[in-house]
Amino acid sequence: MNAQKSRIAQAFSNSADSYEQASQLQAEVAKEVATLALADLPSNPRVLEIGCGTGGLTKHLLTQVEGGSFLITDIAPNMVEKCREACVDKRARYLRMDGEHPALEGQEFDLIVSSLAMQWFADLAAGIERLTAHLVPGGRLVFSTLAHETFANWRTAHTELGLKDGTPIYPTPQQVDGMWPEGGQGQVSVDLIKREYEDAQTFARRLKTIGANTPAQGHRPLSPKNFRKISAHLGRNFVDHYHIVYGAFTKG
Numbered sequence: 590m591n592a593q594k595s596r597i598a599q600a601f602s603n604s605a606d607s608y609e610q611a612s613q614l615q616a617e618v619a620k621e622v623a624t625l626a627l628a629d630l631p632s633n634p635r636v637l638e639i640g641c642g643t644g645g646l647t648k649h650l651l652t653q654v655e656g657g658s659f660l661i662t663d664i665a666p667n668m669v670e671k672c673r674e675a676c677v678d679k680r681a682r683y684l685r686m687d688g689e690h691p692a693l694e695g696q697e698f699d700l701i702v703s704s705l706a707m708q709w710f711a712d713l714a715a716g717i718e719r720l721t722a723h724l725v726p727g728g729r730l731v732f733s734t735l736a737h738e739t740f741a742n743w744r745t746a747h748t749e750l751g752l753k754d755g756t757p758i759y760p761t762p763q764q765v766d767g768m769w770p771e772g773g774q775g776q777v778s779v780d781l782i783k784r785e786y787e788d789a790q791t792f793a794r795r796l797k798t799i800g801a802n803t804p805a806q807g808h809r810p811l812s813p814k815n816f817r818k819i820s821a822h823l824g825r826n827f828v829d830h831y832h833i834v835y836g837a838f839t840k841g
């Protein structure tokens with residue numbers, strides 16, 4: 590695992606106990622992913638989850654699917670443990686794994702599912718290709734990830750002040766729709782979810798509470814002086830967005 594991946598894993602591990610205090614949006618999105626993923630499943634499905642966190646999506650999978658087997662994974666060890674404790678189920682196995690580089694030789698799944706984890710992949714298209722290689726014919730990859738309008742107002746504030754922000758660059762929905770590997774068919778749908786933040790500190794604190802505070806590779810954190818500038822520029826009760834792409838791929 591490279592240094593950036595270790596930082597991401599560490600930040601999420603550190604937030605395993607606080608994650609659910611600030612993850613209402615993630616819970617809403619996970620519910621939608623479950624609805625998309627659980628339509629059309631064969632009986633006794635083999636399911637792989639990538640980036641389980643504390644189990645927001647896992648709970649839907651385990652309560653709504655009868656039978657089957659579940660491999661539940663996350664890159665952050667404390668998240669794997671939290672999820673294992675929250676979702677005790679004989680059908681589930683838990684594993685620490687980087688979903689972008691699945692170590693699953695010879696294993697095949699009817700469903701690979703993930704909610705708001707794949708935006709942390711360094712190369713989303715390559716990650717999708719490696720994951721879909723583990724689908725049986727007719728199997729599906731269903732996920733949500735972040736798209737380019739996410740935190741656009743936060744980023745614009747930085748640009749207007751001549752500062753660099755640490756938000757990773759997210760793809761457009763069209764770009765995600767261009768990432769499907771050969772040998773199947775994919776589609777995307779999109780949602781733009783508005784969020785209001787009391788101030789810049791609240792915004793930064795919320796990201797830290799859920800562990801989503803690892804900046805893009807090579808980014809140097811703002812000095813306290815520049816953070817105050819951003820804070821003053823955005824003012825109180827500023828609005829920003831989570832731009833969600835839902836992707837679904839069926840292997841031919």
Ligand SMILES: C[S@@+](CC[C@H](N)C(=O)[O-])C[C@H]1O[C@@H](n2cnc3c(N)ncnc32)[C@H](O)[C@@H]1O
Nearest residue numbers: 601619640641642645664665687688704706709
């Ligand atoms: C925002 S949380 C979402 C958790 C859960 N899916 C939910 O909906 O509440 C993102 C999760 O993805 C995990 N993650 C980040 N990068 C990952 C990777 N490369 N492989 C697997 N999990 C990853 C993090 O450790 C974290 O638990």
